Amino acid sequence: MTEPILSIRNLTVDIPTRHGLFQPVRNVSYDIHPGEIRGVVGESGAGKSMTGNAVIGLLDPPARIATGEVILHGRRIDQLDAEEKRRIRGKEIGMIFQDPLTSLNPLFTIGEQLVETIQLHLGLSATEAKARAIDLLDRVAIPNPSERFNQYPHQFSGGMRQRVVIALALCSEPSxxxxDEPTTALDVSIQAQVLDLIKDLARERQVGVILITHDMGVIAxxxxxxxxxxxxEVVExxxxxxxxxxxxxxxxxxxxAAVPRPTLKVKRFPLIGYGGRATEFKIADLARNWSKPAPSKSGQLVEVEGLTKRFLERGALLPSMRRYFTAVDDVSFDIRDGEVFGLVGESGSGKSTVARMIATLYPVDGGHIRFDGDDITTMDAAALTAYRRQIQMIFQDPFSSLNPRMKVGDIVAEPLRHHDLLPAPDIGERVxxxxxxxxxxxxxxxxYPHEFSGGQRQRISIARALATQPRFLICDEPTSALDVSIQAQILNILKDLQEHLGLTMLFISHDLPVVRQMCDRVGVMRQGKLVEVQETDALFxxxxxxxxxxxxxxxxKLDKLSDEGLATEAAGV
Amino acid sequence: MLAFIIRRVGQSVLVLLIVGLVAFSMFRFVGDPIDNMLGQERTIEDVERLRTQLGLDQPFPVQYFKFLEGAVQGNFGVSFRQGRPVAEIILERAPATLELAFVSGLFAIVLGIALGVFTAIRRDGIVANVIMASSLIGVSLPTFLIGILLIYLFSVELGWLPSFGRGETVPIGSWWTTGFLTESGLKALILPSITLGLYQMTLIMRLVRSEMLEVLRQDYIRFARARGLKGRVINFRHALKNTMVPVITVIGLQLGSIIAFAIITETVFQWPGVGLLFINAIQFVDIPVMAAYLMLISVMFVGINLIVDILYAFIDPRLRVAA
Known part of the structure; x- marks a missing residue:
């Protein structure tokens, strides 16, 4: 085997706090060889990113390397002073961050940002640096590089920006x-392209890559x-x-075991029980105080017909001059009683817009939505209030969907109070x-919400959604912001609730394996149009x-993943 | 971009029309100017003659229209007290106020941004903390008190600087006089400029600091560090430009208020500017002067904000495309 380019030896990072010493990274060791991609996987808070930051000398004070060595090309770099570390950053070790939308300075053209980095590290003249920048843009497969050189970051799509970020990381041919989570914020098709680009880099230029991710699919x-x-700590x-x-x-x-598989549908997810965290909790008597909803008249709880939504793209005084963007274009589907209906698609495909129109958050521009036979687009205010009580929504981000100034009890009680469902003395008990x-x-x-973790907050959102005893639950990417073990937990809760309370659900996700696990039928959306509706098994x-x-x-492809623990669960229930 | 500017200009004109209405209604509703202009010995004929002469017998909309017509041409009527055209009086006084506002604005912006950046970069440093703590004085002390304290220290005790007036001035062109060219003129500018600009300076500094701290937390700053850029480049190129986007709006508003608040400073330092003129006009219910001053201030406010909006689009490329 060749010599490693980079070795991390027994690295420990200290953060002194008021409550004593906190060590987010303890005794971590791994090597990177030329042309090798090393995945570092774990849940949030596992110390993956902190290790990466320690390697390139980007730890935010007061965090510091306590013990251990970082060796680049046989030379220790962890003890260098700040100025020497800066010289290595970008020149010998490049870095790619998670969110391409925020990694680039919005006020400078990408050309300015590239040239600045190239000139700093390679000392080229302005014209040489520009030529090299255009060459780099070409290499990361950005079309028309010489034109796009003069454009600002906001003129690029997410995937294109991540390519620019990669081009920036490559400016001086780092080894x-x-x-750090380079594809987490990207759609699956763009993720595939970016990962291919990283694979090519490793193979053709013999760059060693540390790929930090929580996504087993990316690892595989x-x-x-x-x-x-x-x-x-490194466990394995x-x-x-x-x-x-x-x-x-x-x-x-x-x-x-907690990774949802696209191939195999399990009844429940096995939960990560390691280290005493996130184990299954007993939910006693789910259906107590819950009157199962009467079946709908037609067997179809929600009927969507020819649904259309246009957003104003450019306003103008004359209606003929206005330009619209059609977010949802003539979409029709039905959701049966007690079914989980999935909507999948990439970002911008209009799936969330459909959900918001059903939840009456957006007005409908065309078509009809019928709930248990009644058209909500023609309802009066009183009927709409009654309708809204029967539908509830769970949002993607559990951090921004709960009011940080309200106590959890008040958050959950709010729908009860708003709809005047219970006398005040009984509300506490129900909450x-x-x-x-x-x-x-x-x-x-x-x-208060901040005292809870992401998974717990999402459970608070679910409790709030259940407060009005809804018949229909809309889940808009309910687990996209969560770690895989927490995701498994939330999905299990949703499955249980759906089963025991007879809920009908609209489940929106860009994550196909999750949809596979949750849904009875799936609709696929693309650019505002519904292209296919199928039974889940048939679709996959x-x-x-x-x-x-x-x-x-x-x-x-998750074929490489061990099936251990899944088969028994699937067979056992 | 052009549509954006036209729209903003249209809004500005609307604001000016409304301010004009307010200014003009003073004639109508704040006392009777005739009472002030003619003494006890007046006759009914005198009153009627003056009323006709001043156009006060015409219906309100006609008077408003005439007032606007005059205002657009720079004709604000005749001062009740001095009997000279208001425009002439204001023009005579304007250089003093504008020079004072310019120097104190410059003082506030340059020092405010520099100290703001410094305290943001050296967030935990002792010097930065001392600056932050003492900046509270600038925010919390009223302008007149600062002026009086400065006069006491530098004029009365130390005797370094004059305590009132503009010093010697040199005429430039037909109506502008400047204090920039004589030593006594420059000396006289120092204390009033600091007094007038101190509040704005501390405000800009605190704003720049908090914006800069916010920007320094952004991913693109992290990424710039990961690219190995030098600290100086990151702070002054990448961070400062992003910091300035919101700061510029506030600076624009503050420059307007520097001119408007010059009244107090001018009174404390007996500065022969428009503000002092306005104070005297209030004492004598000299409505044409008051109305003209009101219009002048609002033209400045609206004009500065218009420029700021346009400047905004130049700094932030995202607005350029959206507009």
Whole structure:
């Protein structure tokens, strides 16, 4: 085997705090060889990014490297002073961040940002630097590089921006690239392109890549070696085949088991029980105090017909001069009683807009939405209030969907008070019951949202949504912001609720494996149009529409993952 | 872009018309100017003659229209007290106020931005903390008190600087006089400029600091560091430009208020500017002067904000495309 380009040896990072010393990274070691992609996987807070930052000397004070060594080309770099570390950054170690929308300075053209970096590291003249910048843009497959050189970041799409970020990281031919969640913010088709680009870099230019991610699919598709981190420590390292196919550590096994598979539908997700976290909680008597909704008249709870939504793109005084963007274009589907209907598609495909129109958050521009036979587009105010009580929504971001100034008890009680469903003295009792139903402790009601983790907050959102005893629940990317083990937990709760309370659900996601696990039928959206509606099993087995086929083809292959723990669950229930 | 500017100009004109209405209604509703202009010994004929002469016998909309017509041409009527055209009086006084506003605005902007950037970069430094703490004085002390304290220290105790007036001035062209060219003129500018600009300076500084701290937390600053850029380039090229986008709006508003608030400073320092003129006009219910001053201030406010809006689009490329 060749000499490693970069070695991390027994790295420990200290953060002194008022409550004593906190060590987010403890005793971490791994090597990067030329042309090798090493995946570093783990949940949020596992210390993956902190390790990456420590390597390139970007730790934010007061965090500092306490012990251990970072060796680049045989030379220790962890002890260099700030100025020498700066010289290495960008020149010998490049970095790619998660969110391409915020990684580029909005006020400078991408050309200015490229030339600035090239001139700094290579000392070229302005014209030479420009030529090189255009060459780099060409290399990361940006069309018309000499024109786009003079454009600002906001004129690029997300995927194109991430290419610019990669071009910036490549400015001076670094031998190592640290890619921190490089595709997490991107759509699946763009993710595939960016990962291909990173793979090409490793193969053709013999760059060593540290790929930090929480996504097992990305690991399975891209990496050669994998390091699994948990709670600041490396629990397991090895080749990708070995770690995914035959994990030896209990944590790795539970992590892999919690990954939703596109191929196999499980009844419930096995939950990560390692380290005493995120275990299954007992939910006693889900259906207590819950009157199961009467079946709808026609068997179709929601009927959507010819639904259209246009957004004003450019305003003008004359109607003929106005330009519109059609976000949802003539979409029709039905959702049966007690069914989970999935809507999938890439960002901008209009799936959330459909949900918002059903929830009456957006007015409808064309078509009809019928709920249990009644057209909501022609309802009067009183009927709409009654309708809104029967539908509730769960949003993607559990951090911004809860008012930080309200106590959890008030958040959950708000729908009850708003719709005047219970006499005031009974509300407290009902709130505690709702919180209990989603597995939160009895005293949760008097705390504030910031005292809870992302998964717990999403459970608060669910409790709030259940307060009015809705018949129909809209979940808009309910788990996209969560770690895989927490995702498994939330999906299990949703499955239980759906089953025990007879809820009908509209489940929106860009994550095909999750949709596969949750939905009875799935609609695929693209550019505002619904291209295909199918039973879930049929859709995944034999997609009809070319776009669906393409989407499924881009899905990361998870065949390498061990099936351990899944089969028994699937068979046992 | 052009449509954007036209729209903003249209809005500005509307604002000016409304201010004009307010200014003009003073004639109508704040006392009777005839009472002030003619003494006790007046006759009914005198009153009627003056009323006709001043056009006060015509219906309100006609008077308003005539007032606007005059205002557009720079004709604000005749001062009740001095009997000279208001425009002439204001023009005579304007250089003093404008020079004072210019120097204190420059002082506020340059020092405010520099100190703001410094305190943001050296967030935990002792010097930065001392600056931040003492900036509270600038925000919390009223202008007249600062002026009086400065006069006491530098004029009365130390005797370095004059305590009132503009010093010697040199005429430039037909009506402009400047204090920039004589030593006594420059000396006389120092204390009033600091007094007038101190509040704006501390405000700009605190704003720049908090905006800069916000910007320094952004991903693109992190990414700039990851690219190995030098600290100086990151702070003054990448961070400062982003900091300035919101700061410029506030600076625009503040420059307007520097001119408007010059009244107090001018009174404290007996500065022969428009503000002092306005104070005297109020004492004598000299309505044409008051109305003209009101119009002048609003033209300045609206004009500065218009420029700021256009400047905004130049700094931020995202607005350029959207507009």
């Amino acid at each position: 190592v690239i640290v890619a 598709d891209t990496t050669d070696q994998v390091t699994v981190m948990y709670n600041g 390292s090895g080749t990708t085949e070995q770690i995914l196919g035959a994990p030896t550590h209990e944590y790795t096994r539970s992590l892999i 505690r019951e709702l919180l209990d139903r989603v597995g939160l402790s009895a005293d949760a009601w008097r705390k 087995a034999a997609p009809q529409h070319p776009y669906t086929q393409e989407l499924l083809g881009l899905m990361p």
